Each structure stands twice: as C-alpha cells, then as structure tokens.
Amino acid sequence: MLRIKNLVVDHGAIRALHGVSISIEKGQLAAVIGANGAGKTTLLRTLSGLNKATDGSAAWGEINILHSKPESLVRYGISHVSEGKSVIPELTVSENLELGALWRRNRKESEKSKKDVVDLFPRLGERLSQRADSLSGGERQMLAIGRSMMAKPQLLLLDEPSLGLAPLVVEQIFQSIRDLTTALGLTVVLVEQNAMGALKIADIGIVLNLGSIAATGSAAALRDDPAVRAAYLGF
C-alpha cells in the first residue's frame, strides 16, 4: 500500500504541497481531483522521483520512495505516465513499447508483455511499425499507458490521461484503466481534471485544493457530496 505522510513540496519559493497525507490500499484506484494549480501533478512527480520533496515521507510497501530516482523506482514496480500523452514521437510504436521493458533485460518477457499490451489495445497492434507521431491523441494515450505496462508495474501513476481527448475516447481510456486495475490487481493513482469521469471509475477520491487536501472519501460518497459537486463537478 501507498502511505504518504505530511508531504511538503516546494517549487523554488512557491510551496506546491502543504503537508499532504494520503493512504491508498493495494488494489485500489484512487482519483486525485482538483483545479489547476492544486498540486496534483506535483504530487505524482514527487511520488515517481521527478520532483524533490522538502519534507514528509512516502512509502510504497516497505520501500521509502522519496529521494529515489525515477529510473530506480521503475525497478520497484512504480510506473508514472506523465502529463500530455507521454510517448516519444520520433520512435515507432513498437520501439516506444520496448523502451518500457528495456531495464528488464529479458527479450522474451518483453515480447510477451508487448503481446499483452496489444491484446489490451488492438489498435496499437495495427500500428506497431509506424512512428508514434502518426497516432491520434487517443492512440498516443493508449501507447503511453501501454509503455508503462511493459514494466509490469504494481503502482501506476497516471497524470491526466483524458487531456485533450474526445469524450468517447475518454470513456474508452477510463474503462481500460478500470479493467487493468481489476484484472492485474494494480494500485492506481489517477490525477484528473475530468473529476466526474475519474470518480466514476475510482474506488476512492482525494480532492486537492491549493496544495492541501480539501476532501477525501469513497468515490461514490464524493460524487454525492454537495460541496464537491458544486466546486468540482459543476452541478
């Protein structure tokens, strides 16, 4: 399970997170919602080792994940899909996928994982030899998630997978995330602007506001909370 205690993160002189504490059980899908600048992306980037924490602690099972490099955390089963369709446009679809499993140094396992990803997202299978910049937005997001699945993660950190996608595609991506979580027993932290969509598939929800936790609870309860509805769901 993921235990975050009093996490404080600064961007230069600006404090982005003011002592955030979150617990997510193994196998849970947690949606982190909130307005722009609430600190959602900072939270994920700190968990994956891209940003430095000023204070506090974060542990994934037995592993202390603060003060580690992202390339090391991948080896502990933590995989972060960064914001904005994080694929490498100059590489082919196939190369993007292989990249995610290179550190495992096992070509056979890598091929097997690639097959699993293609089973999950058949559209990627038809485009394996194309450059990633020829893909549509939805396909790129599938590729980004697919690449992180190549590392066989246990903790998946997803930053705004719905960004810039058509509503129908968003629904499809969200459904895939839910299916993956359940099928593989993953623990997922899903950061989203699309609060309604995220809370629909999540087990628990965390509302961030200006770097602090404004509300937390089961996703269903948050969906029905009048204050959350008014502030983040827009009705």
Next chain:
Amino acid sequence: MFEFINTLLIGITSGSIYSLMAIAIVLVWRSTRVVNFAAGGVALASTFVGATILESTGSFWIALPIGMLAGAALSSFIEYFFLRPLLKRSGEKTQEIFLPIIATLGILGVIKAVLHFIYGDKIGVISPPLSDKGFIVSGESIALSPLRLMILGVVLALMITLTLIFQRTNLGLSLRAASFAPEISRLSGIRVDAIRTLGWAISGAAGATAGILQTTNGAGSVTPEAFEFSLLLVFGFVAAVIGGIESLVGAVIGGVTLGIILAIILMYVGGSLVFFAAFIILILVLLLRPNGIIGVKGGRRA
C-alpha cells in the same frame, strides 16, 4: 573531366573525415545539448596517443583502435567530471546557456596545453599504412590511392557499425530515447546519466578516428598546435550544422557535401579561400535552410 573526377575523389575522402568529426559533435549535442568544442581537443589527444602506439608497435591497425579507446575514455571523462556537475547547476538564464560552451572551449585549451607540456615540440607521426600513390587508370594516375580507399573503408565501416548499433540494438534504442525525451526515458527505467556518458564516449571514438585519419591523409604528423585540427573542428561543426545538427545521416551528408565543395574551391579558385568558403556555405545554409539540408522543422530524426 579527368581533373574534375579527381577533385571529387579528394573531396569525398576529406569530406568523409569531416563527417566523423560532425558525428562526434552531433552525438554530444543530441545527448546533452552541449556545443562541444572539446571534441577537437579529444581528437588531437587521441591522435597523439595513436602516434605513440604506432611508434612503439609499428602497426597502424593497433594504433587506430587504441587511439579510439583513448578518445572514448577522455571524452567520457570530460562529461563525467566537468559537464555533468556543470549542467546539474545550470538553468535557462542566458549566462547559464553559455556556461557549457565556454567550459568546452576551456577544456580544449587545457588539452592543448597538457599535450604541449607532455610532447613539447615533438611531433606525433602517423605515417600512412598504405601507399598514397594514386591508382593508374589508362596511363594516368588518379586521386584514388590505396590510402584513400582505406580511409573511405574505415569511415564506411564505422558508419555501418553506428547505424546498426543505433537502429538495431537495445543500447541504440536507449541512446535515441534518452536524447529525444530524457524525462520519459527515465520514467521508463533508462539510466539516462549513464547513457549520456556513453554518447560522449562514442563521440570521442569518432573524433579520434577523424583525427588519426586526417593526419595520415594530410601531413602525416601532428603538433599540439596543429592548425589542421582547428580546421577539422570548424569543418566538423559546419558539416554538423549543414546536416541539421540533430541527425547522424545529416552529419554524413553535410560532411561529404562540404568536402566536395571545398575540394572544388581548392582546385579551381584557390587554397586561401577554403576556410572562408566554409563559413559562406554555413551562412548560406542557415539563411536558406535554417534546419539544415535534411532537417525537418519541428521534427527530429534518428
């Protein structure tokens, strides 16, 4: 016509050496976004190492690979101990962008000074391993000699090896990914810092080859102050920029193009204009095709 074909052959040979220097510059630029003037110093030092080995073993084919290893070692040493700590501290401010450039210029000076200290006024000799007398075609000697053929062969073999490494191996995939998107690569588990050092090492080996081939193709010897190496560095840069600075294929096209044009100018206009002409070509390319002759706007190529 005969004279023109000879000029082409001379241009292609020297151009292929410029290509290697351009590759040395492109590899470092792609992996760390550093304009690497130290590449000229690495080439010079490795040529001296090659000359020393050649003196004691008498074999060019032992001297060349050891010179390449020396270039790789020196280049990765520079990255690890100077550029890496420097880049960790630098940012986006104007003076900070100039920092690594000035640093590589400084390292170039230091390498030359150290070579001067070690070798003094001694020269490093890389005598041609093969005859530089042209083949005879229908009674006339052409500009293609066994030596030139060997130089072209070495450059071609290196390029094929590099292409295979970059396109066909996991290492190549890591190298390309780390240069295109360091953050995504790190999140995918690639140890980007180590991969960058490796990029510098390959660059050093390419530069060393350029230096040794340039010496054996030219005067046959080198001094710590060799003007030939300043030219090699400048022509390597021009070739890299003509080729779009991001692309290994571009570096080769840029190098050979530059070699041919300069050989034509040398033959038909005059030797004093060659250095000047390289800059005219650079300026023309930057005016007409700012992204290089094979550069694509907004896109990068392997």
